[in-house]
Amino acid sequence: MHQVERAIFDLRRGLPVLLVDGESRVLVQAIEGAAETAVARLAREAGTTPALVLSPHRLALLGEVGAVATARLPLPEGGGRQRLAELAFGPRPEALPGRAELARWRRALQPAERADRAALALMRRALLIPSALVARVDDSRRAAVEALVAEGTLLAVAADKAECCPAGAPGMLKxxxxxxxxxxxxxxCRFVLFREPDGLREHVAxxxxxPEAGEAPVPLRLHSACLTGDLFGSLRCDCGEQLRKAVTGIExxxxxxxxxxxxxxxxxxxANKLRAYTLQDSGLDTLDADRTLGFDEDERHYGVAVDMLASLGIRRVQLLTNNPRKVAALSAGGIEVVSRxxxxxxxxxxNRRYLSAKAERAGHLLDAVFNGHGEGPGRS
Incomplete structure (x- = not known):
């Protein structure tokens, strides 16, 4: 896990890392924050032509209807960083010059290998756009690349470890x-701070x-941070209002x-949330905006919540939520959800379009809000 944690910060700093999968060696570079010379540098170091790894959602936007897996896309000839960024997370890649050429690139798609999937997993964990430049290290360059690793210039990470990093490290929360x-x-009130092993995220109970940590179910709210809503009172969501109502409701x-x-x-x-807001201003709903950037509709993991409850000695809860996914996640983690x-x-x-998308496409239970009866808490 230690090497994965270091890799996350190197990628956020715009540095490449080396993924090791058996005998395979793959150099990986984030698109976001990459220098104009990144492609040339990877090609020089690896001795092969870099490719662009994209998520299924991004591939679908490029025309791969029904894409279900990560894949590699050959790079456009002469494409600078700006063009790569448009392919990786631009709002309308189909409008780029050379649409016919784009179709040819799509036909040259190659199935992803474990290092490709691991590359995108690292990007997600680093809160970067889920796309990456990758270059297989040629045998002729292998000794030189391993020398860079030995001298500490380049970080090497096991691909299997990197691939499972988005969920954090269950059981290792501090x-x-x-x-x-x-x-x-x-x-x-008592605030209890928990830190994930990579140091990137801190959560507060x-x-x-x-509340008694015994047989009686403990009133519980899982609230995902929302700077714009919680702190500044954004009208684009209902997060800040839910946060304050949760506190008064639990009291x-x-x-x-x-x-x-x-x-x-x-x-x-x-950073990506603000990008998604800009896409929403152009007409997309909240879920399609995230997918346009290459993300799943919901990238959250609730294992950390299970670990926090374990530390607090809580096993049975009365959950304050409209999201059935939270109920399922806690139940899967061994927490008994007695009621919702x-x-x-x-x-x-x-926020009407935002709430509509959550209800109609993400399954949130918001009928009472749209029927005009959502002013207070309700029980089910």
């Missing part, structure tokens, strides 16, 4: 610090009152826990 912090709507129930999870933008990070309580925000002209 409980770091805690303090009592009175809130306006819940005076008796807000313990309200003194009214006699105490419980709110897990504030560092999963901005359904797990794609703030709905938690609604308000409908407005700015």
């Amino acid at each position: 409980r770091v610090s805690e303090a009592r912090i009175p809130l306006v709507d819940a005076f008796d 807000v313990v309200i009152g003194e 009214a129930l006699g105490g419980g826990v709110l897990l504030y999870l560092a999963q901005e933008g359904r797990g794609i990070g703030l 309580q709905a938690l609604y925000g308000s409908l407005n002209d700015h």
